Every structure is written in C-alpha cells, then in structure tokens.
Amino acid sequence: MGRENLKMRIGKIAAYLEKSYQPPEEKPFVKVAELVVILPALGFFYIWEFFNRCQMPYFLYFEVKDALAVLYENLMPIIYIATLLSLMLALITPLILKKKPRPLDNEVNSQDPAVRESALEGRISMFTMIVTFLTVLAGLYVLLSAYNFEWKILTILLLFGGAVGYIYLFESRNLGFGLIILLAFLYAEVKGNADARQRMLNKPKIEITLKGYSDKPVLDEGEDCRYFLYKTSNYYFIKDSCKRRIEVYSTSGQEVNRFNID
Known part of the structure; x- marks a missing residue:
C-alpha cells in the first residue's frame, strides 16, 4: 500500500514537471524610460546609507555620475539578477506573443510522433523553469557570500529573493517586478551600512x-x-x-x- 502511494506521488510530481510553463500575462507597468530614473536612485541610496552610517551629510556633494558609478562598483548582484531576468524574458516573451494554447495532456502523451512534436513545439516545461529559478538563487547565494554578510542578513535576502522570484515567474510579473525593486533597495541599504562599518573598522x-x-x-x-x-x-x-x-x-x-x- 505504501509503495503504491509512493508511486502515485512520484507520478504526480513527474506529471507536474512535464507540464508546460504558462507565464503570467500582464502588461508591464514599468518601462525602460522609468528604469533610467530608478537605477541612479538605487546608486544614490547606497551612497546615502554609507554616509549616514558615517554620520556625514552627502547631499552637499551629490552628483548623478557618482550614483551610476557605484552601481558597477558595489551592486553587481543586482546587475547579475537583472541580466538573468532579461534572459528569462527573452525565453518567455515569444510564448506570450504567440499566445499558443496550452497543449492537452493527451497530445503531449500521444503515441503519434507528429502530434507529440506539435504539442511540444516552442514549449518550456515546469522542470526547466524550476531548474533555472534554483540556478539563479544558487548564483545569488554565491555572490552574497562573497561579501561576508552576517548569516541572518544572508538568510533574509535569500528567502526574500526566492519569494520574489516565485511571484515574478508564477503569480504576477508586475507585483514581482515591484518587489524586485524593493529587494534592490533593501540590498543597497544593507550593503551601504556593511561597507561603511567595514571601512571604519579597517x-x-x-x-x-x-x-x-x-x-x-x-x-x-x-x-x-x-x-x-x-x-x-x-x-x-x-x-x-x-x-x-x-x-x-x-x-x-x-x-x-x-x-x-x-
């Protein structure tokens, strides 16, 4: 009896992983032009947190080019995540534009090679998306570990990043993207404070x-x-x-x- 239940559960998991990935269909509320404003604000937020930790007002010396430079110097994980998300979007966008109906299970499992090939054409499986998601999360862990964050902060960032990634890929792209921006500012705050503390210590x-x-x-x-x-x-x-x-x-x-x- 226990072996039969195990087989049924394995079968259900296998069927779920074989399903086609269907991205949330929403019109993006953030455009490229708006990102031009968000990115300098993110760099400025890092510098502001750095000097706030040092008890030093930075507003007297603020320049936009400093905010842009700090993105490449200290916020590489954010650039890394944005790059991978761009690659994901490159894969997902054709599916959304085609608006191809989801293949039926009997078509996917058909013994007819032509029917099965047609059903699987241009299809991304749930297994592929889950592996991609876990790969991004593992890469984020490696990058954050290089900065020697406290384990509590590292755990919070990873859990938040995992939740944000799930929402973006499977629930709502707009809500997920908004949470990605929030995560980026949270990371900038943590990184700015950590760098200032390390600088004053060394x-x-x-x-x-x-x-x-x-x-x-x-x-x-x-x-x-x-x-x-x-x-x-x-x-x-x-x-x-x-x-x-x-x-x-x-x-x-x-x-x-x-x-x-x-």
Whole structure:
C-alpha cells in the first residue's frame, strides 16, 4: 500500500514537471524610460546609507555620475539578477506573443510522433523553469557570500529573493517586478551600512596628494588617526578619529570642508 502511494506521488510530481510553463500575462507597468530614473536612485541610496552610517551629510556633494558609478562598483548582484531576468524574458516573451494554447495532456502523451512534436513545439516545461529559478538563487547565494554578510542578513535576502522570484515567474510579473525593486533597495541599504562599518573598522591608509591644495600629502600612510573614508568623482573624504571629524577635499584642491561628528 505504501509503495503504491509512493508511486502515485512520484507520478504526480513527474506529471507536474512535464507540464508546460504558462507565464503570467500582464502588461508591464514599468518601462525602460522609468528604469533610467530608478537605477541612479538605487546608486544614490547606497551612497546615502554609507554616509549616514558615517554620520556625514552627502547631499552637499551629490552628483548623478557618482550614483551610476557605484552601481558597477558595489551592486553587481543586482546587475547579475537583472541580466538573468532579461534572459528569462527573452525565453518567455515569444510564448506570450504567440499566445499558443496550452497543449492537452493527451497530445503531449500521444503515441503519434507528429502530434507529440506539435504539442511540444516552442514549449518550456515546469522542470526547466524550476531548474533555472534554483540556478539563479544558487548564483545569488554565491555572490552574497562573497561579501561576508552576517548569516541572518544572508538568510533574509535569500528567502526574500526566492519569494520574489516565485511571484515574478508564477503569480504576477508586475507585483514581482515591484518587489524586485524593493529587494534592490533593501540590498543597497544593507550593503551601504556593511561597507561603511567595514571601512571604519579597517581604517585604510593611503597617500593622497592634491597639488592644487599643497605639495604635501593631505593624507599619509603613516598617520595614526586619519584614514581614507570614500572618494567620489570630485571629492575625497577623510576621517580623523582623534578629532572626531570628517574632512572633505575637492579633487581640484580648491575646496576643503570639515564636519564634526558625535
């Protein structure tokens, strides 16, 4: 009896995996033009979180090109996910455009080779989609692990990412895409805070010389209290832990600002 039940369950699982994948049919509410606004906002959010952790106002030095640069420097998992989703869409879109009716089970299981081939033409099975989904999730785990996140944060990001992927592929593309954007901003917040904490813990020492300011380095490797904090396209940020302040030097050497921190 138990063996018969096991065979029935295996049969049901096999039949489910053999079914054709039917993507949710919804008109996308986010267009390419809107992504042009979302991506810089995502990069800016990372920088804002980084400096917020350092107790430093960044709004005085904000430039759009800094937000775009940080996407390639620190947000590679987001680019990775977006690339894979684009590949998925490349596979799914022809199915949606064709609007081919779902093949009947008797056609898929037909003994007639011509009928079976016609039923399976252009078809993506549930097994293929599940394997693809798990592959993306595994790749996300590898990328996040490289950043040495705490296991709690890593678990939350993976569970959230898995739920978002399921909703996008099987429930609602619009809701899933909205949750992907939310996940991206959540990741940017976590990554910005983690990077700032790591930077203040390691206290990197490098030599920085700005000829427009002085022939002497504004930061020397041998200093005990001052260390390199961050660099944007137009500014260097140096922290002085002894005087509890952050110094901002323009790359042109014509502007110097200092902010006291608590």
